[in-house]
Amino acid sequence: MKILGIETSCDETAAAVVEDGTTVHSSVVASQLATHAKYGGVVPELASREHLRAIVPVVRLALEEAGAGFEDLVAIAVTEGPGLVGSLLVGITYAKSLCLARDLPLIGVNHIEGHIHAVILQAGASIEYPALALVVSGGHTHLFEVREGFTYRLLGKTRDDAAGEAFDKVAKLLGFGYPGGPIIDQLAPHGDPHAVKFTLARMKGNTLDFSFSGLKTAVLRWVEQRDLTSEIEARRRSQATSAEDFLPLTPQPTLDLLASFQHTVIAELLRRAVRSIEEIGARSFIISGGVASNTGLRIAAREAGLACPVYFPTPALSTDNAAMIAAAAFPKLHAGHFDDFSLRAQANLALA
Ligand code: KG4
Ligand code: ZN
DSSP states (O other), X not given: OEEEEEEOSSSEEEEEEEETTTEEEEEEEEEOHHHHHTTTSOOHHHHHHHHHHHHHHHHHHHHHHHTOOGGGEEEEEEEEESSOHHHHHHHHHHHHHHHHHXXXXXXXXXXXXXXXXXXXXXXXXXXXXXXXXXXXXXXXXXXXXXXXXXXXXXXXXXXXXXXHHHHHHHHHHTTOOSOHHHHHHHHGGGSOTTSSOOOOOOOOSOTTOBXXXXXXXXXXXXXXXXXXXHHHHXXXXXXXXXXXXXXXXXXXXXHHHHHXXXXXXXXXXXXXXXXXXXXXXOSEEEEESGGGGOHHHHHHHHHSOOSSOEEOOOHHHHSSOSHHHHHHHHHHHHHTOOBOTTOOOOTTOOOO
């Protein structure tokens, strides 16, 4: 049973064909990085325009690479939120038109549930429930309890910046461009993760919530206490994009800062995860979302001596893609949960 998935919630236009929620026949992702990089972040109006331009060829390519036609599909799944409304609307409107024209059922999928299914898609048979899911991306840092049958309970979330957003803001501040996660990931092993000690404020209320804005401010203070203007400007002007290009432009103290920043983010994520695993008696731990491709996080999670096995998606399925949307729709198809054409874009759609 093949489902066509469509994802346009942020700055990737993606389409994929997935069979039975497990076999990825194609997964096409058109990145808008080049468009947004010079602004240091995603510009919503530009994102919608780029989606409009890309959606038809991306869907066509996904079908072509899967060797499938519309007659081979059982449904079309589309991200309904959370995300940028103008971006979501492009995917939703196109999905609805295709369903109408080809007489196919429509299934709306929550983007966060999609990220969780990026892992289930690959490791579904091994995952035991209840599972703990940590979704860490540019927009989200959420901990969920996942029960059998895919019901979710929110355990904690960020009160301010998402973890990926913190990576992006620190990178932008230091002249490393956008997105910041991949470049910090590559440079961190060149620095000492214990060189800069960040003291984080104690949180009141739900202790499984996260906060990264204090860490971001601490990095800003560290920068302000030193004269880094020419170093940062040199990196900004360099148009470097890879770690290799940035290394000669980055003195050791800055490498140490990056390593310490990444180390602190990872420690914060895993500290709450360890407590959540204990609290819900988790039998599996799923980490997904763009930040899940972080090498340091992958190593730390595997070496943390967790009480249950940990599962990550492949890096290509960690960041936004449509295979995860098609996979998340499969259990809904089974349960007969379809949507009608009243399906709308929801910027703040919650999973639980
Ligand atoms: O899941 P995603 O593609 O989009 C959202 O739903 O937000 O995640 C993008 C985020 C960005 O903030 C990016 O900097 C971060 O994921 N990211 C990483 C890495 N690769 C992407 N953060 C840390 N290490 C990485 N290797
Ligand atoms: Zn995402």
